[in-house]
Amino acid sequence: MDDIAERKSEHIAIVTAGRGVQDTRGTGFDAIRFVHNALPELSLEEIDTGALFLGRRLAAPLMVSAMTGGPREAGRINLVIAEACGALGLALAVGSQRVAIEGRGAGGLGRELRAKAPNVPILGNLGAVQLGRGMGLDEARRAVDMLEADALMLHLNPLQEAIQSGGDRDFSGLLTRIEALARALPVPLGVKEVGAGLSASVGQKLLDAGAVILDVAGLGGTSWARVGAERGDDRLRRIAAPFFDWGIPTAEAVAAMAPLMRSGTKLIASGGVRHGLDVARAVRLGADLAGQAAGALPAAREGAEALTVHLSEVVEQLRIAMFCTGSRDLAALRRAPLA
Known part of the structure; x- marks a missing residue:
């Protein structure tokens, strides 16, 4: 377990230094161009960026996505994120709660987050692969309760697990376990990738299994193959190298998934979201929210004031x-003409 904490601490350092970033052009967002409206016939001040998510009103369709989970520094970072999101009215999703669930350090993953962000959605997080390694409904309930979370996300990360030393590489039988957990959990269950994207076919299976939130977390943001290679020896770097840009571009994943979403389900676009124009592009493609992780991490490490300014x-x-x-509101933005 100490190895897990050390690994996650190294992840933060590598991502902050930019050594795990894919080519952000790989997201596909730059290919999405709006038709400029020189006569918008509205005031900038009257534009409503508000969104509704998990029964809570957000000031904008933006979420600080999962990025930490376990290391000592995570405690401070998570509190900073909660403070900034609480002040601005934005959603937040924590990193893996596995270490906290197993009693090896809270990593800031406690009810102090809800105290700092009492009115915004908070999403918990566990690795889906852990459902095949002894975790189940009890652990999922604890993950929700420790945060007073509005939903629980399960992350899928086969590429990361395949490359990193000591990875959990048995993903067999997970869909059945996800379906059982979705039926039993008292809050909505979601599923996300971690940088390689969700395909439409996988998304359809997850929706059929009862997932109500899907986060595509596509190609163009952090490459966990690159991060794993940064931590490994020469042999591991050689193995990982062909997979540095593996995955489904974020914009492509959102566009493919959006038509499959049903009433009451939500689609999140994360993976290489750099700025507010990417958020607008994600919404136009059909996402309900855009999530930013690595793009917000340097400011989060600096403190709540810096993160508040950034967001x-x-x-x-x-x-x-x-x-x-x-576009007066997000509904109008979803109909904005594209070039």
Whole structure:
């Protein structure tokens, strides 16, 4: 377990230093171009960026995505994220709660997060692969209760597990276990990838199994193959190298998944979201929210004030994109003409 904590601490350092980033052009977002509206016929100040998610009103369709889970530094980072998201009215999703569930350090994953962010959605997080290694409903309930979370996300990360030393590599039988957990859990269950994307076929299976939130977490953000290689020896780096840019581009994954979403389900676009224009592009493609992780991590490590400034700028960029497309609200943005 100490190895897990050390590994996650190294992950934070590698991602912050930019050594795990894929080519952000790989997201596909830059290919999405809006038709500029030189006569928007509305005031910038009257634009409503608000969104509804898990029964809570958000100031914008933005979430600080899962990025930490276990190391000592995570305690401070998680509190910083909660404080900034609580102040701005944005959603937050924590990193893996496995270490906390197994009693090896809370990592800031306790009810102090809810105290700092009492009115916004908080999403818990466990590895789906752990459902085949002894975790089940009891652990999922504990993950929800320790945060007073609005939902629980299960992360799927076969590429990361295949490459990293000591990875959990048996993903057999998980869909049946996900379905059983979705039926029994008292809060909504979601599923996310961690940087390689969810395909439409996998998304359809997860929706059929009862998942109500899907986070595509696609290609173009953090490459966990690169992160794993950074931590490994020469042999591991050689094995990992062909997979540095493996995955489904985020924009492509969102566009493919959006038509499959049903009433009451939510789609999150994460993976290489750089700024508010990418948020606007994600919404236009059909996402309900956009999630940012690595893009927010440097500011989160600096402190709540820096993160608040960063996220405020992302929201303002979204507002400008809406203004320049004549979109009074998100419903109008979803109909904005594309070039």
